[in-house]
Amino acid sequence: MYLGLDLGTSGLKGILIDGDQKVLAEATAPLTVSRPQEGWSEQAPADWIGAAEKVLAELAGFGLGQLRGIGLSGQMHGATLLDASDDVLRPCILWNDTRSHVEAAELDANPIFRALSGNIVFPGFTAPKLCWVARHEPEIFARVAKVLLPKDYLRLWLTGEHVAEMSDAAGTAWLDVGRRDWSEDLLKASCMRRDQMPRLVEGSEVSGQIRAELAARFGMPAGVVVAGGGGDNAASGIGVGVVKAGQAFVSLGTSGVLFAANDGYQPDAATAVHTFCHALPGTWHQMGVILAATDALNWFSRIAGASPKELTAGLGPLQAPGKTRFLPYLGGERTPLNDAAIRGAFIGLEHATDRAAATRAVLEGVTFAIRDCRDALAATGTKIESLLAVGGGSKSTYWCQAIATALGTPVSLPVAGDFGGAFGAARLALMAATGAGAEVASQPVISAVIEPVSALSSAFDEGHARYRAAQAAIRGLT
Template identity: 40%
Template sequence: MLLGIDVGTGGTRAVLIDRAGKVKASFASEHAGIRSEHIGWAEQEPEDWWRAAREAIAGAMAQTGVTGSEIEAVGLTGQMHGCVMLDADGAVLRPALIWADQRTQPQCDWLTEKIGFERLIELTCNPALPNFTLTKLLWVREHQPEIFAKIAHVLCPKDYVRYRMTGEFAMDMQEASGTLLLDVANRRWSAEVAEAAGIPMSWLPRLFEGPEICARISAAGAGATGLAAGTPVAAGAGDQGAGAVGMGILAPGSVSATIGTSGVVFAATDAPTKDRLGRLHTFCHAAPGRWHVMGVTNGAGLSLRYFRDTFAKESSYDELSARAAEAPAGCNGLMWAPYLFGERTPHLDPEARAAFVGITASHGQPHFVRAVLEGVAFSLQDTFTLFAELGVPVRGIRLGGGGARGPLWRQIQADVYGHPVDLLEAEEGGAFGAALLAGTGVKVWESVEAACAATVRVAETIAPRDADVMKDAYARYRRIYPALREIAGR
């Protein structure tokens, strides 16, 4: 068995697969949630991730009855960009600022002015954004200097869980790409960015490629998880990198559209592809020697969760989706702009705000729910629009995350993208990809490409049905963001 662990935003999932790539067990434990004391703030407790990881591992093992000694290797993935600050003893200094946190725009502006916009993209392939780990460190330095002075180690969420399992400080290239401290083109920490930002290089963990074995389960980790001491642990990848592996997105032209809490359109490339305007992220791939370009919507699945929790608390997601199916494509003009936590692609605007637009007395709950589903798909279509502008090929689209599990949202995506979309047999996304990376690390497969070829299988292809309607609706959607900026006086 191979174990993949996904430390997400809403919870942690553990997946056990066999050497044929068949999922044998899957168990998830929810997190306590996001703490947001002020508009745009988003924090979580690292200890809660560790609690959920232990529960998820135990649950997956219980489903199959396997023992720790029967698990060959472990791989980890999880939400990217989160900033976990530890002291010299490895103790957490404060709650982690996670990917959705938008408070650091002043620090982004300072860093951009200090290094220069073009130089920063040259060094890291990305602009300074509030989502990235480095800008969170700069906020803590300015607002909580007593905590900043105690920092000895900086990790991302899944790397903290690995630290608790193994006692090792490590990070993979793909995850490190989202810190704004990595020289993405050369796959190494950027001493120039770290020096300019005032971040000691000693804080940064050792770097590994995704399938490399970077640690082993410690005696303490074994006691906490039931895994066997000495079990190899692969570096893994951030959620999008591992998810791409789990979906077989490795060759140029292969693209995934994944809707989790956030939404991501991800395209594999053979070389770093830089957007000079910084609207797309260019990261190292989890597969050695490859890169990827991706666009991110902050409030994707989060939009549907927000709607349910605010307006339909007693309803399940399946019930909401069934109601949405009662509304026609295009929702009779009702639209949703999903900017609940600002927006990354293509606007790079942490101050962007969400809105329903075009409400009439004839609109009921089915229209509102469907408008949320369509609005998220429109926001992902923005990335496909940029791909066309930059010459990034799109030969096939595979769906992942919650957006791949409901038939209506799958059809909406095919219609909005105007392209057939594939569903895969394994729907465990990042955790499945993390398990494949672990298997590659212990030579179950000779390469990540071989692992994907042996295990990733298409289950169904969905053709567009209302593409013309969605094309017209998308053109109207593109006018919403400028209007919201004008209303806000910006």
């Protein structure tokens, strides 16, 4: 029996699987985000522990006496600051917090960051957050003894160990991603020290064992191992079996991700593609990331006064992109723009624009943003030979067909089930506890393959060109 815990922004999810990877039980606990100032996004780490206690208590009702391993997945980039007694010094600054955009630009201007980390220093990354704290909260910065990523604070509670793993650490801007180790030069350049960093392991390795008190409390046997785990997208990659070059998935969640596995390290920071370690030894992955996918549709649903399901249910067969265009930059954008200030827009509104036309424009805008990610990945030499779709947005056949047509690539839909971060974390727990390798991370059974609509390929090419023109115009206004 193996448990995966996925610490997301809006909630913590636990999935329990057996040795054949059959899901036995699952549980969730909600979380909220605090936004005390514009551009700020924070959570209290104590709330993560409270959520974990609720999830473990619920799963304990199914019996955890045969549990052998726990794997962790979680939101990336968050800065959890601890003092020498492991007390939390301030609320965690989350991945979608943009307050440190000035500090990020300062770090990115130092060429060693792109050279060693393989990435642009984005405002959401961890290193600029610490620079912001040093500048604006010096009394707190002076007391920082350890910096942990969100899921690794859960690990500290579970095991008493300060440990991170490669895929999550790659998003801090402190990791030499090619060497898979903390970089003394990058730490020094952002006023940090190696002793403030946690120990590093691979995602499928043992990071520690469950504390005796917690094992007894939740009915677990002694000696349950805790795997390194993975950042949310790397763990999702393990969950859907995207572990080899040529394999990719598109995630239509709150944010949007085009994730491709790589056998080697091939960064190209200028594209704004994320090049990170994968959760398995000797592998890497690349991601194009957009900050609003279903988040954009949810925003429009509030404006339209109808649920996303209601908005998309009556769209019918795929249509050519219309005159109305939507730019999904509700809170800035990462790939390929790296622009925290850009904001979204509807362009080309006319009397004929009704709710259905506006809904299609929103779906097309996110689709074209994902195409931008595909083009950025291609610029690094990454090829996508197979593409899976996951996340809430993948339930819309219209949306998936738009993506297939815009990318010119069939989109495969897994059978019903959750193959996301929690399932991937459970797989990593199985690997750590048994010594199994990548063969555990097979791809799920496919329920449907959505083919591109070849008759609309040229129309989607033209629609993307109009989208890029609108993008350029909006950038000139922000």
